[in-house]
Amino acid sequence: MRHLMSPLDFSVEEVAQLLDLARDIEASPEKYAHICDGKKLATIFYEPSTRTRLSFEAAMMNLGGNVLGFSSAASSSASKGESVADTIRMISCYADICAIRHPKEGAPMVASMHSSIPVINAGDGGHQHPTQTLTDLMTIRSLKGRLDNITIGLCGDLKFGRTVHSLINALVRYENVKFILISPEELKLPGYVREDVIKKNGYEYKEVERLEEVMPELDILYMTRVQQERFFNEEDYVRMKDFYILDNAKMSLARPDMLVLHPLPRVNEIAVEVDADPRAVYFKQVQYGVYVRMALILTLLELKG
Amino acid sequence: MRHLMSPLDFSVEEVAQLLDLARDIEASPEKYAHICDGKKLATIFYEPSTRTRLSFEAAMMNLGGNVLGFSSAASSSASKGESVADTIRMISCYADICAIRHPKEGAPMVASMHSSIPVINAGDGGHQHPTQTLTDLMTIRSLKGRLDNITIGLCGDLKFGRTVHSLINALVRYENVKFILISPEELKLPGYVREDVIKKNGYEYKEVERLEEVMPELDILYMTRVQQERFFNEEDYVRMKDFYILDNAKMSLARPDMLVLHPLPRVNEIAVEVDADPRAVYFKQVQYGVYVRMALILTLLELKG
Amino acid sequence: MRHLMSPLDFSVEEVAQLLDLARDIEASPEKYAHICDGKKLATIFYEPSTRTRLSFEAAMMNLGGNVLGFSSAASSSASKGESVADTIRMISCYADICAIRHPKEGAPMVASMHSSIPVINAGDGGHQHPTQTLTDLMTIRSLKGRLDNITIGLCGDLKFGRTVHSLINALVRYENVKFILISPEELKLPGYVREDVIKKNGYEYKEVERLEEVMPELDILYMTRVQQERFFNEEDYVRMKDFYILDNAKMSLARPDMLVLHPLPRVNEIAVEVDADPRAVYFKQVQYGVYVRMALILTLLELKG
Structure with a gap:
């Protein structure tokens, strides 16, 4: 039995298989509409998301399965002192x-050690959020056609941003990626x-302060x-939060085939005017996230389409 | 694609069609039991109801579909600053x-403007609650046989009562309704x-202070x-809240075929003793609410029975 | 129409039938996988569990049915003053x-008096929790092969422990049980x-202070x-809570076929080291709880496998 704790749990070949499956699901959803009939997914969320x-x-549900669970610790037995293992x-x-x-x-890791069913890490603090990374990979591969030979800009909070660290770790397994x-x-x-x-992996990078x-x-x-x-004081937050806002003026500097991704939710770091730009694919990314999770559920349950 | 923001979004003819469909669902629920197989309804409730x-x-679920969503803002991404549009x-x-x-x-209206799926307003502040109004109309039509030629008493909080305003707006499209x-x-x-x-629409009304x-x-x-x-001070509330309590004594003054409706929940404005009176139809109203919503989902999804 | 308020609502013969059905469900779950297609269970939880x-x-869900409801009073209409009856x-x-x-x-009893569907008491304060008791009985009967002729030790908080009182009431209907x-x-x-x-029922018991x-x-x-x-002061709780902790040392004194049950969640009253002991069956008990509830739903809905 297999769990998913980190995006690196899958080899490059396995990621490719997963994304191929997700692409087939996207193309022919009806083939998969009953594959999980009678199966149940538990969504165990100790913090809301x-x-x-x-x-x-x-x-x-797209696979025909059912869902049960809880959406915050308040409504769980955690409040009675039960361990994640139990x-x-x-x-x-x-x-x-x-x-x-x-x-x-590490809580999902503890869970996986005591589980008799496959466990997916759906985010553990600032640590890992592997299905977001798989979603990012699928979005890039689907819309760009490749995961290698790309120049990717990572913008905003790179210090605390879990999704950024995770995506970098995932991309240094492909050739000629420049950060x-x-x-x-x-x-x-x-x-x-x-x-x-x-x-250490021999990839090129540069650090800049201005998006333009x-x-x-x-x-x-x-x-x-x-x-x-993530900030220790209000003042720092207010001063910095608007430094890296993407708007149409900045978009006009970009290539016609550049893609804008965002793990969402966004607050104001992307101006609403950008939404209409065909290069803005962050809402498509949400849809890819569903296909990737469908593929992941099938893979971990060892079900075939 | 069509949304439902206000009960007036539907013409009188469309309301009649919707209520006809709801009546057919009531009569033959098995015909509709699988019509939404594989479809999903999202219930996005920023306040509990x-x-x-x-x-x-x-x-x-009666239509064979699935449901996902959240039941309060606390467990939603709204708490992370996400807009309704996103x-x-x-x-x-x-x-x-x-x-x-x-x-x-207006929040549901904003949602409908950015949605690629039909959006139903399930209540926005003191503004609109169209499915309650459609439920009221179905209850009256089903049990009274008509929506025209009726004298309807509206009792209680008529100032802030959203359902009352909405019902009045809906009824002034039928002939000879007296308020x-x-x-x-x-x-x-x-x-x-x-x-x-x-x-302005030429309907008759009178205002009275005593239900009897x-x-x-x-x-x-x-x-x-x-x-x-709705009250600004406790004293006013305490003084007025019991003025308009319906009990068996008041019911004895009514016609044998008068119907009592209530949008529920009731607190004490209808004495429990009234529940046994066959003219008390507020719990039947709940059941009609399910049929109306089934008809509405089918109508907006453009599905046929 | 029948409700379940107390484990004693079922006669000894009816309990035996229920447990037989649960055992058949365990043996042949696929026979029951669609028996509740199109049916809905409401889980109405005024406190989280x-x-x-x-x-x-x-x-x-294992029976093919759907589920709706609420998981805490905060997200229910109770907060608007609605009675359980309504x-x-x-x-x-x-x-x-x-x-x-x-x-x-007594709240579930009030509900059952105004309901037109079967109501199951899923726990009412310190009073009753009949499905836990039925789960305990199924666990003992399945793993021990009998409910009579047993010596059962009840350990811990016997004063406030609802499950203990309920289990005792259920066991004094079988022969030769020693407490x-x-x-x-x-x-x-x-x-x-x-x-x-x-x-009063003529059963043997003794009271001791030491588990060993x-x-x-x-x-x-x-x-x-x-x-x-349950404690009135912190000091008493701290002094007593560790008195009755089960560990491997104590387990070594027990018979090779003794079974350890626990209604869960456990905090520290059973050391984690005991989990690996084959006599520790409290997680199997959770699984039996699902089978018993499946059998109960079928019984109250008068559905056959």
Whole structure:
């Protein structure tokens, strides 16, 4: 039995198979509409995340399966002092597969060690969020046609941004990827990613402070939210949050085939006017997220289309 | 693609078609039991409303469909600052149709403007609650046999009562409806409904302070709750809340075929002893609400029985 | 139409039939996978209880049915002052069967009196929790092969422990059951159970303070949680909570075929090291809980396999 804790749990070949399956699901959803009839997904969310939870639930329902679970710790037995290990043993009696989100790093790993059903990490604190990364990969591959030979700009909060670290780790398995790191000094990519992941693996990168100056080079622009809760004081947040706002003026500097991705939710880091630009694919990304999760559920349950 | 924002979105003919469909669903539910197989309804409730949410969910399940969503803003991405426009774009990737409830007037309208799936307004503040109105119309038509030629008493909080305003707007499209407005001075029907809707359209009405004096005239008595949160001070609430309580003594003054409706939940404005009276149809009204919502889902999804 | 308020609502013969049905479901789940197609279970939880709620939901889904409801009072119309009687009348329009949990004793009974669908008490304060008791009985009968001729140790909080009182009431309908009551002086079994249930029915019992001294005698050890909220002061709780912790040292004193049950969630009253012991069956108990609830839903809906 297999779990998904990190996007690196799958080899490059396995990622390719997963994305191929997701593409086939996109092309022929009716083939998969009853493949999980009688199966149940448990969504065990110790902190709310509507987007991720509903994406998993839509995915399971698209496969014909059912969903049960809880959407916040308040309505769970965690409030009675139960351990994650005991909770997953209980959930193993109720469902065939489980997606777990937890504010503590490593909680999904603990769950997977005591589970008798496949466990998917649906986000553990600032640590991993592998289905977001798989979604990003599918979006790039589907709309760009490739995962290698790309120049990707990563913009915003690169210090705390879990999705950015995770995406970098996933992309250094493909050839000739160039990273442009766009952030204020205070939110630069940490050394353990810049040095140990990008540089050590022999990939090219550069760090810049202004989005405008690199727009023309990019194949992909990956925008991220500057989360207020990551800041220690209000003043710093207010000063920096608007530094890296994407608008039509900046978009006019980019290539006609550049793609803008965003893990969402966005607050104001992408102006609403950009939504109408065909290069803005962050809502398509949401749809790809459903296909990837469908493919993942099938893969972990070892079901064929 | 069509949305439902206000009960007036449907013409009189379309309302008749919808209620005909609801009646056929009531008569032959098995014909409709699989018509939404593989479809998903999203219930996006930014404020809790068990009655409305579960009515929509039961409706979709009765049609063979699935349901996903959230039941309060706390467990949604709204708490991360996401706009309704972005949320509905996400939901459009997850579901085939959406029912949205929001404390702010106009939020469902904003959602409908950015949605790629049909959006149903399931209540927006004090503004509109169209499926309640359609439920009221079905209840009257089913049990009274007609929507024209009726004398309807509207009792309680006519000032803030959204369902009352909405029902009046819906009824002034039928012939010879007479309105009896029963409320304390402080909670009288606002001029923009009394003058601009009832009077301007040439309908008869009268305003009274005592329920007893008009009971014998009524074909329909529409009771409403006096909501504590609508009052500015506790004292006013306590003084007025019991003025308009319906009990068996008052019921004895009414015609044998008068019907009592109530949008529910009731607190104490209808004494429990009245429940046993066959003229009390407020629980039947709940059941009609399910049929109407089933008909509405089918209509907006353009599915036939 | 029949409800389940107390485990004693079923006669000994009816319990045997229910457990036979549950055993058949365990053996041939596919026979029952579509028996509730098109049916709906409402889970009406006025206080959170993930374990019980999800067990009911998994049970209904395993039978092919759908689930709707709410998981805490905050998201229900109770907050608008609606009575349980009115809520169940509404729920009767939405679902075919209902499981209700309420902090107030007797609330499920009130619901059953106004319901037009079968109502299951899913726990009412410190009063009854009949599906837990049926689960306990199924676990003992399945793994021990009998409900009579057993010596059962009940350990922990016997004063406030609803499941313990309920299990004792259920077991005094079988022959030759011996009760060993293991608790601190402060949490002893109340006289109205010890005298009026055990002694009056002619059953043997003894009360001890130390778990070790009785381990060798037991066929079944039923462990319970010492709930902090039952104590009037923190000091008493801290002093007593670790008195009755089951660990491998104590397990080594027990018979090779003794079974350890626990209604869960456990906090620290059973050391994690015990989980690996084949005599620890508290997670199997969770699985039996699903089968019992499936059998119960079928029985109350009068459906055959």
